[in-house]
Every structure is written in C-alpha cells, then in structure tokens.
Amino acid sequence: MDELGLIRGAQAPSVRIIGGGLTGILAAFEAHRLGCRRIELHERFDQLGGSAWPRRDHGLELRPERLYFGQAGDPARALLEANGLAFEDFENRFGSVSPAPGGDLVFTHDFEGPALRTRKLDLGPVTGDSLADRIRAYPHDIAQQLTRYSQWALGAWLDEVSAEAAMPLGIKRVHATQIETCELARAKRADPVYDGMYGIPRALWGRLQNLTASLPAEGFQTFFQRCRAALERLGVTIHTASMVSPQRAFAAREAGELVVWAADPTPLFSPLDLEPPRRLAKSLVSYIFKARYAGPLPFHVRNFTAEGAVFRIHLYECRGQALLSAECVAEVSDSDLRREVHRLMSGFGGASLHLDETLSIQIEPRWGQHSVDAARKLSNLHGALARSQGASFVAGAWEAQNPSASLAEISVSLVRALDLQQAEAVAA
Structure with missing residues (x-):
C-alpha cells in the first residue's frame, strides 16, 4: 500500500x-x-x-x-x-478504407482515420460544440466527405451530435493524402489544433506509440x-x-x-x-463469423467510404479459432455482407480470408x-x-x-x- x-x-x-x-x-x-x-x-x-x-x-x-x-x-x-x-501483449495492427475518385478504394495501413484528398491544410475556427462545427473547420473537400460519412454512420443531423463523437466515429484525425508528409508534420508540430485534427500513418510518421496493446x-x-x-x-x-x-x-x-x-x-x-x-437512437448490427485468416490477429479495419453497410471489421482469436465481427449500420443479407467484407479486406491480406458459419447476429444501441x-x-x-x-x-x-x-x-x-x-x- x-x-x-x-x-x-x-x-x-x-x-x-x-x-x-x-x-x-x-x-x-x-x-x-x-x-x-x-x-x-x-x-x-x-x-x-x-x-x-x-x-x-x-x-x-x-x-x-x-x-x-x-x-x-x-x-x-x-x-x-x-x-x-x-495480460498478453500483441502487435497493435489496424487499417482504414477510404474513398477515391472513380469508386476506387484507398487502403491505409497503421492508421485508424480516413485518408482523404485535399490540396490545402487551412483550418477554420471551431465555432461550437457540435460535430458539424468541428467538421466545418476542415477544407471543403475533406468536410464534404466527413459529413457524408457521419450521416451514413449515425443517421442524425450533425448539428445535434457532440463533437466528442469524432473519436468513436474514427474521424478525430484525417490524413491529407495530397499533402507532403514533411509539410503535414511541420503543421502538426507547430500548432496543437492541427495536431489534433490531422494525422499521419504510423509508418510515415516514424512514431512508435501504440505499437503494442494487450488483452486479458x-x-x-x-x-x-x-x-x-x-x-x-x-x-x-x-x-x-x-x-x-x-x-x-x-x-x-x-x-x-x-x-x-x-x-x-x-x-x-x-x-x-x-x-x-x-440520446442518439442509432443502433449497430453486429455479425460474428468463424473465419480463417493468415494475417495478424487481432486486426481491425474502419470503413470511411459511406457505402454499403459495414462500419467496422474486427478480427480476433479465441481458443485458436479466428473470429470476425462486422459492425454494420443496417441489417444486410448474408451474401451481400460476405461480399462487402471481402472487398474491404482486399487491401489487408484479404485473399487469405475465408468466412465460415455465422455464429451471432446482434442489434444494440451505440454512442448513446x-x-x-x-x-x-x-x-x-x-x-x-x-x-x-x-x-x-x-x-x-x-x-x-x-x-x-x-x-x-x-x-x-x-x-x-x-x-x-x-x-x-x-x-x-
């Protein structure tokens, strides 16, 4: 003591x-x-x-x-x-899927936020405490995509959503993909506001935080x-x-x-x-599958495309069996869900992913x-x-x-x- x-x-x-x-x-x-x-x-x-x-x-x-x-x-x-x-330590691995022109996907390793195209970093003031106020501070091209994604994920007017929702939504920091990494790094070092709203993938940033995490x-x-x-x-x-x-x-x-x-x-x-x-009434639908996967476990992926139903994928191991949890913004058919999971995982060793039987379907409120x-x-x-x-x-x-x-x-x-x-x- x-x-x-x-x-x-x-x-x-x-x-x-x-x-x-x-x-x-x-x-x-x-x-x-x-x-x-x-x-x-x-x-x-x-x-x-x-x-x-x-x-x-x-x-x-x-x-x-x-x-x-x-x-x-x-x-x-x-x-x-x-x-x-x-506790048991594991290598903390994750990724994100973001939209690109022409319907292509951008797969970003070791970064949990959206990777979005913009040619300028200028931030406006955050004039209120809503998520809409926070998003409006970004350049227009980033703000437009973040608004679309947030409305897809929440089904709510963003003026009614707290700015604190940026963290569970995964949009606390954005990687500006058309900006040179050194320029973005200088902006983050020079201004805590830029540091709090822009991010750089771990491999590009050279930062070593959160390389490992643990589970019981x-x-x-x-x-x-x-x-x-x-x-x-x-x-x-x-x-x-x-x-x-x-x-x-x-x-x-x-x-x-x-x-x-x-x-x-x-x-x-x-x-x-x-x-x-x-409270926000939005619920998520979670589907859990038995799976086979040759990549690292645990592993999770966020979907920022605002398309389909899958909000987040989480792969983990239990008693030697790989399991995949797909959190969805709406109910979806089994065939469409499996197709969407494979598409989102295609940039993260998805060729080795095989989904077997469905173990659970659960609907529950989130971000209450x-x-x-x-x-x-x-x-x-x-x-x-x-x-x-x-x-x-x-x-x-x-x-x-x-x-x-x-x-x-x-x-x-x-x-x-x-x-x-x-x-x-x-x-x-």
Missing part, C-alpha cells in the same frame, strides 16, 4: 460502488489501494463485467465490440496486474471471474443481481458512505429534477450519449450532484473513452473525497 493509503487506513469511510462493469471494478481496486477497507460493489446482472461481458457459442467468446488494454505501464493494466490479473489472458469471461475473486480476496463485498436506486445511493452518502456511481447515469436525472438527455443535448445535460448532472451530494458522491467517468481515462478520473475524485473526509475528521 502507498503512504497515502497507510495514513488514511482505518479512518477511510465505507465505499459503495454502483455498477460492476470495468469502471466499477477499477473503482473498487483503486479505493482499496487508497486505503479503504469497507467496500461494497453492486451489479445488476448475475456476474461482473457489465456490457463487456461476452456471450459464448461452443466455448468461443463473441465480442461485437473491440476492447483492448494498453501496453506494459498502462495505468489501468498496472492496477489490475498488481491484483493478480494477467484466457479471455474476458475468465478475466471478469478473476477480477471478482481478486476483489473478494481484498475483502470487497460483491452483490450481483442487485439494483441500487439513486435514492438509496443518496441515503448511503448521507449516512457517511463514499458512493461511486459507475453505472448508467440516466436514473440520476429525475431525482435531481433534471430533464434526461435525448454522444449528442450535444446529452453532453450539456451530463455537465448539468455533474454540477447538480456536486451541489446536492458533495465530493462524497463520485460520478463514474461517464464520458471517458478508455479504461485508463476512467481510472484517472475516478482516482482524482476518490482522493478528493478522502482528503475532505480526513480534514473533517481532524477538525472534529
């Missing part, structure tokens, strides 16, 4: 964590690291893992979404490893089961099939407990007399909070919670984009709450 935890030790309050997904699990481990010893974790499902808990078919994990951890030293991974969880050893189901065992060894009390209402959570905070709401924030709006956000309305109302919720519940009610890093970002946000909030509790104890 660190010095901070030793100082707090017996004075630390009880901690009640609502939500047993990855964020709640990280919150429980971090609370223990900071010296808390009376920790309860509540999860509404029968097991920990939340939405990341994978279904199985004949012993194979069906993962419609891509979830990776960082390389050695990544904060979330380090915290989990310190509690006995094991033996899969995600085993990972979450071992998380539970590790938490129980630390003395954390885990309640599965347990729904905790906001009123009950507020009452626990009033009784002196430190509460972490790591679950969906939607139930918190009504008790605080706040209007809940209007990436509207301008949701972003503003989540901000209002944070303020209302701070005013009515104080530092001892910790918001669950709802806007964070990855496990380490969630951990960092929750850790800061836990430290603030514990420091306040300690100061009050000393004053008393």
Whole structure:
C-alpha cells in the first residue's frame, strides 16, 4: 500500500460502488489501494463485467465490440496486474478504407482515420460544440466527405451530435493524402489544433506509440471471474443481481458512505429534477463469423467510404479459432455482407480470408450519449450532484473513452473525497 493509503487506513469511510462493469471494478481496486477497507460493489446482472461481458457459442467468446488494454505501464493494466490479473501483449495492427475518385478504394495501413484528398491544410475556427462545427473547420473537400460519412454512420443531423463523437466515429484525425508528409508534420508540430485534427500513418510518421496493446489472458469471461475473486480476496463485498436506486445511493452518502456511481447515469436525472438527455437512437448490427485468416490477429479495419453497410471489421482469436465481427449500420443479407467484407479486406491480406458459419447476429444501441443535448445535460448532472451530494458522491467517468481515462478520473475524485473526509475528521 502507498503512504497515502497507510495514513488514511482505518479512518477511510465505507465505499459503495454502483455498477460492476470495468469502471466499477477499477473503482473498487483503486479505493482499496487508497486505503479503504469497507467496500461494497453492486451489479445488476448475475456476474461482473457489465456490457463487456461476452456471450459464448461452443466455448468461443463473441465480442461485437473491440476492447483492448494498453501496453506494459498502462495505468489501468498496472492496477489490475498488481491484483493478480494477467495480460498478453500483441502487435497493435489496424487499417482504414477510404474513398477515391472513380469508386476506387484507398487502403491505409497503421492508421485508424480516413485518408482523404485535399490540396490545402487551412483550418477554420471551431465555432461550437457540435460535430458539424468541428467538421466545418476542415477544407471543403475533406468536410464534404466527413459529413457524408457521419450521416451514413449515425443517421442524425450533425448539428445535434457532440463533437466528442469524432473519436468513436474514427474521424478525430484525417490524413491529407495530397499533402507532403514533411509539410503535414511541420503543421502538426507547430500548432496543437492541427495536431489534433490531422494525422499521419504510423509508418510515415516514424512514431512508435501504440505499437503494442494487450488483452486479458484466457479471455474476458475468465478475466471478469478473476477480477471478482481478486476483489473478494481484498475483502470487497460483491452483490450481483442487485439494483441500487439513486435514492438509496443518496441515503448511503448521507449516512457517511463514499458512493461511486459507475453505472448508467440516466436514473440520476429525475431525482435531481433534471430533464434526461435525448440520446442518439442509432443502433449497430453486429455479425460474428468463424473465419480463417493468415494475417495478424487481432486486426481491425474502419470503413470511411459511406457505402454499403459495414462500419467496422474486427478480427480476433479465441481458443485458436479466428473470429470476425462486422459492425454494420443496417441489417444486410448474408451474401451481400460476405461480399462487402471481402472487398474491404482486399487491401489487408484479404485473399487469405475465408468466412465460415455465422455464429451471432446482434442489434444494440451505440454512442448513446454522444449528442450535444446529452453532453450539456451530463455537465448539468455533474454540477447538480456536486451541489446536492458533495465530493462524497463520485460520478463514474461517464464520458471517458478508455479504461485508463476512467481510472484517472475516478482516482482524482476518490482522493478528493478522502482528503475532505480526513480534514473533517481532524477538525472534529
């Protein structure tokens, strides 16, 4: 335990964590690291893992979404490893498919964003907080294609979509293909705005970040089961099939407990007399196939052509079997889907790809909070919670984009709450 935890030790309050997904699990481990010893974790499902808990078919994990951890030293991974969880490193490989004149495709290796033609880099100001405002800052030829792609992917007016949606859509950075790499590199080095909106494929840029990533050893189901065992060894009390209402959570905070709401924030709006956000209604349809593939695994490809149905392809291995997940913006026939997957993979060793039986078809909502309305109302919720519940009610890093970002946000909030509790104890 660190010095901070030793100082707090017996004075630390009880901690009640609502939500047993990855964020709640990280919150429980971090609370223990900071010296808390009376920790309860509540999860509404029968097991920990939340939405990341994978279904199985004949012993194979069906993962419609891509979830990776960082390389050695990544904060979330380090915290989990310190509690006995094991990870396996892999070479982090990916690519993108972008449109070209005449209906051709541009295949870009080691770059997750769109590669689009433009002869100038000039950026205009970003005048608002919508995705449309962000896109309009690009040169016209880039903005036109990004608008077409975003509308295809989301089926929404882009003035209603938060600029933060650029990351899950894969368009946070654009590779300007008709600009010399050295010129683009100079612009990125000279101006953080250009650095944040333009990108260069890893092989051209010479950067070594994110060369490796990691996955839990033996899969995600085993990972979450071992998380539970590790938490129980630390003395954390885990309640599965347990729904905790906001009123009950507020009452626990009033009784002196430190509460972490790591679950969906939607139930918190009504008790605080706040209007809940209007969420984007777009759903994705995920098809998972058994596959044979001679290329690197895991591997994922994004489709920026705004054509067909496939939004993203994710290839991964489970128990020696290659699996392919195709996330689609709409339902599609089996023959059309297989044809489209092969076309998008043709620039990434697609000749070696063979799709076998379909294991799963799943329809589920995505990007539920990436509207301008949701972003503003989540901000209002944070303020209302701070005013009515104080530092001892910790918001669950709802806007964070990855496990380490969630951990960092929750850790800061836990430290603030514990420091306040300690100061009050000393004053008393």
